[in-house]
Amino acid sequence: MYKVPDGIQYTKTHEWFKLDGDVATIGITDYAQHQLTDVVYIELPKVGDTRKAGSVLLTVESVKSAEEVYSPVSGTVVAVNNELETKPELINKDSYANWMAKIKVSEKAQGISAEEYRKLTGE
């Protein structure tokens, strides 16, 4: 039922990331957006902020709850998807097309595969 595309990496905390060279594009999974319900605010990090893998990257507020999105990688934020500030509902429409932040990775990053993530979410 939930979309789990192949070819990208996942985390046990329901983020996805895709590495292009040393830049990781990061978002949340379809499973996560279904659990969150309608996203109404998103508090993005600033370009230049640094994050450790597993630390809080940003906060998403939905109708039901406020949830933290963790950084799957360590490094420096090089871009954020500003469109989400005015259209947070895009996360519910397609949480893979609508990435949240890009981080220039400072340490080797390791996520879990789509197959492992499917098992984790009971698909």
Added chain:
Amino acid sequence: MKTPLYEEHVKLNAHIVDFHGWDMPLYYEQIITEHLAVRNAVGIFDVSHMGDILVSGKDAASFLDYLFPTAVSKLKENSCVYTSFLDDSGKMIDDCICYLIDKDRYLIIPNAATKDKVFSWMNSRKGKFSVNIADISSKYGCIAVQGPRSRDIASDLGFSFPEPFKWLSADWQSSNEITNTKSVIISGTGYTGEKGIEIIAESKAIVEIWKLLVDKLANYNGKPCGLGSRDTLRMEKGMLLSGTDFNEDRTPTESSISFIIDNSHNFIGKNKIDPKPKVIFRGIVMKEKGIPRTGDEVFIGDRKIGSLTSGGYSPSLSKGIGLGFMDRASAKLGQEIIVSHNGKKIRGVVVRPKMFPLEIPPSPS
């Protein structure tokens, strides 16, 4: 547990969650669109998880008068009332709707999570009253049809539309031990603050009616709605949620529902209800971005005046809103407050527990 409509929810691709042991739809498409469908058109909700307790016998009226702060013996034919079970200290055990079905016969609809507690409570206080208390919840379902176009869709199905807090029975090929006729109950009730009805019927009939409603919904810009929008709808209207806003810890006066109290009769907890309590149930509306949540504390400056029992996003106002119990002397209408949420401070204002349509009173001097 599953309601008789569970398979229908699956067919509609509902996002199912556990609600006090019940597999219920949280939403079908989106909470916000379902919420707005109810405010602007019509929405249908499965509320079959709620209880159905039939009280009959020659002392039914006097027994219920003793249990409830409302004098249900004064109910007129084909009427119902919103009231609450109180414990010996006047604290609310559960709120419910009580119907006068017939002479010596009442139907009570308690909340799903508290139904067993209420049933035990009633039995423990039965004493010498000549009444029969029957939990018939498992045999009956209920659909709430809510919104400005609820009358149109009901009429399309051939149902008459009762006034608020009135009910009528509509012929249906289905047994009904509540009214002892082949019929379903159409009641002028709901918990969204919109015009609407609730249809109570035996399980098979409730599935038939749900299917008919689903087929008609699109003609009225209607939507099937889950518990997510049910919660945001009731919150905007400041309606209490049993087990969330109160849990045997608040009196009706504290909960801003003094209207349920009729002091012309004796009832359990009567003498323990303070008519001017120190705390009072209030609403808050945020004046800046940020969503208050259940448990957040409310301050005036550095002084804590209460905390929130409900909080969230209002789809009608596109703002954060909350409900909670606050120091009565401090939480004046229009009072500017600060909600502390995860260490962040969000500015807001105290309002009556009815945030939609929104009227922000002038700040008290």
